[in-house]
Amino acid sequence: MNPKYKRILLKVSGEALSGGKGTGLDTDTLASIAAVVKQCREAGVEIAIVVGGGNFWRGRTSEDMNRTRADHMGMLATVMNSLALQSALEAAGVPTRVQTAIEMRQIAEPYIRGKAMSHLTSGKVVIFGCGTGNPFFSTDTAAALRAAEIDAEAILLAKNVDAVYDSDPAQNPNAKRFSKLSYKEVIHRGLKVMDTTATSLCMDNDIPILVFGIAQPENIIKVLCGENMGTIVSN
Numbered sequence: 001m002n003p004k005y006k007r008i009l010l011k012v013s014g015e016a017l018s019g020g021k022g023t024g025l026d027t028d029t030l031a032s033i034a035a036v037v038k039q040c041r042e043a044g045v046e047i048a049i050v051v052g053g054g055n056f057w058r059g060r061t062s063e064d065m066n067r068t069r070a071d072h073m074g075m076l077a078t079v080m081n082s083l084a085l086q087s088a089l090e091a092a093g094v095p096t097r098v099q100t101a102i103e104m105r106q107i108a109e110p111y112i113r114g115k116a117m118s119h120l121t122s123g124k125v126v127i128f129g130c131g132t133g134n135p136f137f138s139t140d141t142a143a144a145l146r147a148a149e150i151d152a153e154a155i156l157l158a159k160n161v162d163a164v165y166d167s168d169p170a171q172n173p174n175a176k177r178f179s180k181l182s183y184k185e186v187i188h189r190g191l192k193v194m195d196t197t198a199t200s201l202c203m204d205n206d207i208p209i210l211v212f213g214i215a216q217p218e219n220i221i222k223v224l225c226g227e228n229m230g231t232i233v234s235n
């Protein structure tokens, strides 16, 4: 493997961990993602991971509940996913730390940038749980924020769809697939790559977003080696 990047942030949506079921966790999917992350680590790439929580709970789609409380539940969902991924990585022999944006010291380390950096440089994978720690944000924004904080060279945005389209390819067989987009195009066309807050944070900090499908976890390796498997969003 000849990786193009030295340090990356991998964003995995909660749904991607459910193995096509949409909800809950799929052990085989977790194991296959862990196996690929292990190979990337062995190739010398420093990997931080932000996981979503949508396979358990999303604050924005909860109906009658107070939004802040619903988002607190969403952030807790990301911790379940973080711990599940940590288990899978450790089972594969990859030393891994979970750091949470909301303190829960009995379960995981609190997020401390300096500590995260030293874990990364010493070869550990760091998983960031609880998103940004604030309601009304998403784990995409957490990915953009942490990527900026740790000086990641790119965000690998692993999705259930294989690229960015102008409409849902599952609903519209004529949906247009993009291989390259600028941040401004994403924002102005209202494309559903990341939410606007996350996209503008990447734009301001010049962090490329590499979107690809996680149905084949080996795609992570191809993207790391510079292949455009889906859509590249950059300036």
Ligand code: UDP
Binding pocket: 012, 013, 014, 015, 051, 052, 053, 054, 055, 057, 058, 059, 060, 070, 071, 072, 073, 074, 075, 076, 077, 078, 130, 131, 132, 133, 134, 135, 136, 137, 138, 139, 140, 141, 142
């Ligand atoms: N969340 C939040 N603040 C954050 C990140 C996440 O409140 O900084 C909550 C929010 O309710 C969100 C849920 O956690 O819906 C799960 O995150 P997200 O929807 O981004 O997960 P994904 O769709 O990537 O699985």
